[in-house]
Ligand SMILES: Cc1ncc(C[n+]2csc(CCOP(=O)(O)OP(=O)(O)O)c2C)c(N)n1
């Protein structure tokens with residue numbers, strides 16, 4: 001058999017059941033491969049259970065960075081009995097499959113290479129160490145020198161059974177050098193200096209770091225996948241950064257606590273997912289009328305109801321957009337990379353404080369739980385600006401003015417009274433049922449919407465603005481759009497990504513107005529962002545939608561776009 | 571009328587019915603605040619929605635008049651973020667024990683240093699007389715046409731069971747006792763519940779001024795640190811006991827949250843240390859060489 005070669009990229013899919021240490025394998029492999037000088041993008045796909053089931057992690061190992069999902073791997077490692085059958089539709093004839101014949105009822109179609117999974121880690125300590133043995137095999141295949149990788153194992157596992165892990169890794173590495181593997185696979189990826197010095201992090205970490213940069217000092221939330229990572233991250237940073245982290249009794253308490261915190265001048269955030277956010281809705285409305293700043297991180301998963309708790313979707317844009325009774329302004333950011341996640345979360349605090357409105361950071365499981373590479377986050381080290389005033393004797397919390405932004409004071413500083421009211425109120429903040437005052441206050445609140453600052457980085461254009469086809473993506477499909485636009489080498493295809501989806505940035509609308517064909521790519525059933533564009537007068541000719549709980553696979557979208565392009569040319 | 575530092579310097583259009591028990595309570599509250607030496611500019615009243623929840627509108631103080639049922643989480647956070655403030659969460663029985671029931675239980679577990687004043691008129695006043703969690707069995711309302719059928723919620727027993735460190739009940743009809751007890755609640759370092767019996771003259775024809783006078787009596791021969799005795803008395807109905815049922819020091823939310831372990835400055839005035847964050851970002855960098 002001629003060795004299969006991978007000159008630019010090898011996509012490795014590792015599958016196993018919950019409890020087999022897939023997370024550790026992913027973290028270790030990301031670490032060691034990146035240190036070796038190759039790019040890795042890792043995304044996981046897990047079942048909603050603690051033990052058993054079938055989970056996978058996909059590692060795209062490449063010379064140039066990638067940031068999108070692939071359905072069909074080049075190499076599959078199956079660690080669970082019966083795994084091949086369950087993954088069949090993700091495989092093709094070319095996929096090389098490392099599997100244990102004793103765990104499968106039939107040999108795989110394509111290139112199967114049997115591995116004795118039981119045996120491989122037996123001397124090292126048994127089945128707990130199969131995962132690290134597999135890591136050994138992969139490191140050998142990738143050509144990571146044995147000596148260097150052994151050092152990495154020792155450092156990585158220094159507090160976690162270092163001897164057993166090292167022995168298991170070494171056994172795996174030796175297995176990876178055996179002729180059956182070595183001669184059938186040629187992973188000729190040349191490492192380079194392009195990875196060193198870059199940042200690797202998950203979306204959860206990026207949102208958490210962005211919150212710290214934005215001055216977050218209070219977070220109250222209720223656990224819900226996939227938003228919990230942010231809460232966990234901030235809990236770990238609480239001591240170092242002097243913030244208060246509280247697990248609330250429910251999401252209703254969480255958002256009300258956050259408003260209480262902002263009322264005193266603290267900077268609070270809540271992190272939640274669709275169902276939890278649904279409980280916060282009245283609180284969003286409260287933020288609207290009391291003009292209390294509010295930062296909401298909403299990490300989407302497929303709904304309705306409990307839906308698919310551990311999977312991904314972009315189905316909650318409408319929820320964020322229309323949440324809360326009554327009219328009031330809001331902003332919704334939807335970052336698509338860890339850099340954007342860091343920057344928009346930070347900006348969310350600034351915009352919430354400055355305009356005294358609720359600001360959303362809308363993410364999803366794919367962004368939260370994948371491991372991304374980024375050149376840098378461009379952190380300028382500035383202390384966030386505060387938009388507070390010292391109150392005077394005759395201070396009025398809801399003073400009517402041109403901008404609609406009444407200067408915000410906090411209780412306990414200054415001479416005035418800070419009266420905040422969920423009932424309609426007059427300028428002093430006292431309950432009123434005066435129709436004229438009502439109109440003045442609604443107009444005042446809504447005036448803030450007119451002045452909301454837009455930034456250049458609210459949108460990203462990949463390719464030119466004068467092509468034939470403009471792909472539109474938002475949120476976590478940033479990497480997908482980028483890869484598509486570069487791969488469809490056709491200069492007439494470009495991609496416009498929105499990291500702010502509401503209000504839709506004017507600049508983005510201007511570009512779309514000039515585009516000949518607009519194709520919106522979204523991870524939901526109805527095309528929620530496309531509908532928003534239509535409402536703004538954009539003609540969205542076509543949509544590519546997916547709602548199976550997985551991120552878009554770049555090769556699937558590529559194929560369907562090619563069909564559309566060729567079909568269009570006829 | 572004697573003047574108080576908590577009087578507003580302008581005329582008010584008060585939304586309570588003439589003769590409402592709330593008029594007695596506002597006088598009691600102002601007096602207790604004055605006795606306790608609370609500075610108006612350091613006072614934040616947090617309320618929900620209902621007739622009771624309008625209290626902050628009629629006092630010279632800072633306030634956050636939030637949503638129905640949600641006074642406690644707001645109050646908890648206000649105190650946690652600025653411990654220099656005196657924070658009172660004040661609302662009705664429906665607001666606190668019904669819509670906000672879950673917050674009631676968990677705020678007690680958290681034990682923030684706040685006072686919780688609950689105007690218990692055993693009815694939904696503002697929405698015109700539907701049954702409340704504390705409505706007595708058998709009382710006919712516009713919805714419970716055949717008589718209210720649910721077991722009444724016993725806030726004192728629930729609070730004691732959840733581990734509250736200060737549990738009291740007073741009646742708006744006994745201003746002297748109510749003032750003293752609220753004063754003590756203000757001095758107590760932790761969550762202090764004061765359930766306030768008072769009549770709703772418009773919608774509760776059963777629990778009138780007279781009814782409260784005839785069916786209540788002060789606690790006697792009671793040791794405030796004896797939880798069992800407090801529980802027994804909280805369960806007692808005829809007469810309903812008034813006074814401080816239980817008082818015991820407990821660690822407050824400030825301590826439990828650890829946010830002030832090494833830094834005394836109020837959370838609301840803390841800034842991020844950019845150098846620290848830059849260091850943290852460095853941990854995510856893939857090392858060279
Ligand atoms: C979420 C929500 N549900 C219902 C209402 C309507 N509502 C306003 S006050 C109230 C009950 C008030 O009863 P209570 O809290 O006992 O106060 P009271 O008026 O008796 O002082 C209700 C049901 C509301 N404002 N918000």
Ligand SMILES: [Mg+2]
Pocket residue numbers: 620662663664689690691692693694695702
């Ligand atoms: Mg009531």
